[in-house]
Amino acid sequence: MTISDTAALIRARAGDAPVDVGLILGSGLGHLAHAVEGVAIPYADLPGFPHVGVSGHNPHLHVGVLEGVRVAVFGAREHYYENGNSAAMRPALSVLKELGAKRLILTNAAGSLRSDIRPGDLMLLSDHINYSGLNPLIGEKTDARFVPMTEAHSPVLRAALKAAAAAEELPLPDGVYCWYSGPSFETPAEIRMLKLLGGDAVGMSTVPEVILARFLGLEVAAISTITNMAAGLSDEQISHEHTKAMAPLGAAKLERILRQFLRGLR
Numbered sequence: 001m002t003i004s005d006t007a008a009l010i011r012a013r014a015g016d017a018p019v020d021v022g023l024i025l026g027s028g029l030g031h032l033a034h035a036v037e038g039v040a041i042p043y044a045d046l047p048g049f050p051h052v053g054v055s056g057h058n059p060h061l062h063v064g065v066l067e068g069v070r071v072a073v074f075g076a077r078e079h080y081y082e083n084g085n086s087a088a089m090r091p092a093l094s095v096l097k098e099l100g101a102k103r104l105i106l107t108n109a110a111g112s113l114r115s116d117i118r119p120g121d122l123m124l125l126s127d128h129i130n131y132s133g134l135n136p137l138i139g140e141k142t143d144a145r146f147v148p149m150t151e152a153h154s155p156v157l158r159a160a161l162k163a164a165a166a167a168e169e170l171p172l173p174d175g176v177y178c179w180y181s182g183p184s185f186e187t188p189a190e191i192r193m194l195k196l197l198g199g200d201a202v203g204m205s206t207v208p209e210v211i212l213a214r215f216l217g218l219e220v221a222a223i224s225t226i227t228n229m230a231a232g233l234s235d236e237q238i239s240h241e242h243t244k245a246m247a248p249l250g251a252a253k254l255e256r257i258l259r260q261f262l263r264g265l266r
């Protein structure tokens with residue numbers, strides 16, 4: 001099965017209208033997927049799509065209309081830490097491109113390094129630090145692998161997301177996201193280091209997808225939902241249970257911003 005075969009399979013179920021926007025939903029942020037008016041296709045039916053095993057994720061591709069815009073919403077992602085494959089989302093994102101998408105919005109759960117960005121808050125990624133040393137384009141043989149990352153986080157999409165947040169009267173501060181591979185959380189010493197390096201939040205996803213999106217020529221932007229203060233910055237225990245329990249706090253705000261953003265595209 002090729003990328004275009006998988007895209008054809010999706011069109012057969014979801015209709016031929018091209019997709020405008022792709023959305024990847026992070027831990028505990030899956031609610032929005034169910035608002036899509038269209039079809040929900042299990043990843044298991046889609047060759048090349050990841051076999052996702054992280055609890056709190058919904059492994060379906062929802063294709064249809066949300067706020068009048070044709071979308072493809074990924075209810076789950078494969079993280080590097082699951083199988084050691086940083087390019088795990090490459091086939092799925094290639095299919096998204098094949099379906100006609102021009103832009104991709106990524107969401108994630110993250111720990112904050114900043115005292116003014118608290119659990120339940122959102123942060124718009126102005127940039128990122130790939131602290132993993134990994135890259136999903138390693139092994140790519142063409143010169144297309146040399147992807148410029150200077151404005152990887154699209155200024156146009158970021159401005160549109162900021163405007164959507166302002167219209168909803170919700171704060172959406174900018175920040176730099178650091179990718180740590182996981183699955184263990186960071187140590188307090190690592191968090192102090194990331195702060196020195198200019199990081200504002202830390203998480204285990206998103207960066208490989210930003211790189212893949214730029215490789216594929218998709219405009220991309222990402223929003224973090226802050227579920228906790230990063231290790232050593234508060235007394236609370238950090239755990240996946242805690243992440244899942246806290247994500248809905250930010251998820252409601254995130255949903256308002258994303259819906260407003262989509263309305264702005266009509």
Ligand code: HPA
Pocket residue numbers: 109110111112180185186202203204227228229230231238243
């Ligand atoms: N570190 C890494 N990933 C995360 C965190 C964190 O503190 N919180 C949610 N995802």
